Amino acid sequence: MKRTVKDIEYTQSSIDLATFAKALGHPTRVEILKHLNKQSCCFTGDLVELLPIAQSTISQHLKELKNAGLIQGELKPPKIKYCINRKNWKKASLLFKDFLE
Numbered sequence: 001m002k003r004t005v006k007d008i009e010y011t012q013s014s015i016d017l018a019t020f021a022k023a024l025g026h027p028t029r030v031e032i033l034k035h036l037n038k039q040s041c042c043f044t045g046d047l048v049e050l051l052p053i054a055q056s057t058i059s060q061h062l063k064e065l066k067n068a069g070l071i072q073g074e075l076k077p078p079k080i081k082y083c084i085n086r087k088n089w090k091k092a093s094l095l096f097k098d099f100l101e
Contacts, residue, residue, distance in 0.1 A: 017099055020092040023068030028053065029061050033084070036071060041083035043076075 024030055028051060035050060036042060044062065048055045062082060065071045069088040073080045 013095060013098075016091065017095040019068050020070065020088075020095065023065055023070055026061065026064075028057075029065055032058075032061055032065065033070060036082060036084050037089075041074075041081045043079045043081055045079070047082075 024033070031051060032047060035047065044055060044058055047058050047062075051058065062071065062073070066073055066082075069085055070092065071082050072085045073082050075081075
């Protein structure tokens with residue numbers, strides 16, 4: 001499928017790659033993904049302990065990663081448990097590999 005943006009047609013693969021790349025465009029988000037990839041899941045509080053930044057900032061980064069589809073959240077009241085979205089993680093891996101080769 002192709003989508004036109006400002007009279008340029010982009011493939012869905014290019015759009016997806018750009019979305020994943022944008023989500024990886026901040027070192028905090030990269031660190032969050034590295035941490036989540038080493039374990040099955042974690043809560044926001046776990047990331048606050050790991051990274052020396054405010055909980056609200058962590059939450060904003062998690063929102064960006066979730067919007068890009070790289071992570072998913074599961075409500076475990078009163079907390080949210082986050083983990084890698086394995087389907088999209090694999091997709092991103094393949095897209096980056098194809099792009100960089």
